Structure formats: structure tokens, C-alpha cells
Amino acid sequence: MDAYQNVGIKRRMKRFFRRDGRALIFAMDHGFEHGPTDFEEHWEHVNPRIIIKKVVRAGIDGVMMLPGLARAAGIDVKPNVGLMIKLTSKTNLRPKDDQLLQSQLGFVEDAVKLGADAIAATVYWGSPQEDAMMRQFAEIASYAHDLGFPVVQFAYPRGPYINEKYGRKEDYRVVMYGARAAVESGADMIKTYWTGSRETFAKVVDAAAGVPVLLSGGAKTDNPVDFLKLVWDVIEAGGAGAVVGRNIFQREDPEPFIKALLRVVHRNEDPEEAAKAEGLL
């Protein structure tokens, strides 16, 4: 890779990661991947401009969106906040047999025009359609790297063989495998599942061989401290932070919660202390 691209990738990575090498990123692709019902708990957050303004005000490090939402609300992602555009997706409406495929819904050029700082794509490792997603990722990554953009892989092990062999997709051996596959396929950042313990997540981090590993948030926890504790475990395991959607936009007042998360991610604060400091307890 020549010096220009190398500098481009490094500079853009720094728009997400602070000097401590960690980042808290807001995810908003749920209207497409899960359907707008995900927003019903706090319906005003279905409007990307409303929720993006809140998360930016709270001090989030980055925002991840699909290209269409970035057209609508990318302008609200202030220049000091990293913008990650994801170029693959799927709806929950497609037939069951096709749920293990993410399709390309935008192009690297679109992300560049939208002012992206990083480009993301999902690979369901172990899917019967793994081959198609590997090719898609390779094409996106190759072009993005040529232009000096970092590439994020949502490295999600998913598929019938995984269930048969490991019992669950969150088994650390398979999450670790997905993370390693992401590294070996050229990812600059990895987003993946929680494996259930610090010890096992630390192995995922080791398998990623220096490529930052971010937690994929998951369903909202009733008690906000439970999610703070999860992110604390990720950080203690050597993880680089988290990409969080529902735990933010499904809360009535996401701002103190984000501030508490930032305390845990960047200041190593104990989750309960962080929650108290932001008035959550």
C-alpha cells in the first residue's frame, strides 16, 4: 500500500478512536435490518435527525448508518465525529432461506460522496452464502483501501453448521474464528458478538492480532447498569469499545446513558460509579 493510502486510513481511523485507542459508536440501521418497530418504545427516535443530534451532543465518537440515512442526517454528524457508512444489509422481510445473506445496497463512491470516514460491510461467516459475502467484502475493501478509507467488518458467524457444531453462534471458538477471518480478509476494525466472559472475549481480541475489536451492542437491557457492566468487561478484555444501537435509542433519555458509557470506555470508570455520576442511579 503506498504512503498516501496508509496516511488516509490512519487519519480516518483517528476520527473514531481517541488517543486511548477506544471508541463508542452509535449504530442506526435498525429501521432497515429489523424494521421500524424497533423504535416504537421511543417513537421520536425513528427520526434520524432527532436521535443523531442527541448522540452527538452527548459526545459520541462515531455514528454508523446506511447510505440513505446518511443522506437524511449525515449533516448532523458533526465534523469531529466519525461517520461510518455500511454498504451491505438485509431486511427481516426476506424469506428465511435468504436471511443469511447481506446484499450490497450502496457503493464505495456513495460513501465517499457522503463524507464517510470509514466503510463497513457484514460477512456472515459460516452462512451457505458466505462465498457471496466474501467476494462483496473483498471488492468493497479493495476499492476503499485504494482510496485511503478504513474498512470495518461486521464479522458475524451465522449458519446451520455453526449451530450443529458449536451449539450457539456466540461460542467463543466461533466468534474468535470470525474475528480472525475478518483480519485475514483485510478488515481495519471488527464488530462482533459478546462471548459471555472476559476470558473468552480476550481470546477473540488476541485472534484479531491488533485489529481493534468492537462489541456489537445487542438488545436493550432493562437495567442500564447491566449494559455498562458488559461494556466494562469488553474493555477489561482488551476490546476497543462498542457499536451500540438499541441500548441508546430505546432509552427515553439517551444522553446521560451515553455519557456514562463514555466514562466506562475512556476513563475506565466503574459502571456503578459512572451511572451515579450521570444520575442514572
Ligand SMILES: O=C(COP(=O)(O)O)[C@@H](O)[C@H](O)[C@H](O)COP(=O)(O)O
Ligand atoms: O449488526 C447489526 C444487526 O445485527 P443482528 O442481525 O440484529 O444480530 C446491526 O444492524 C446493528 O446496528 C448492531 O447490532 C448494533 O445495534 P444494537 O445491537 O446495539 O441494537
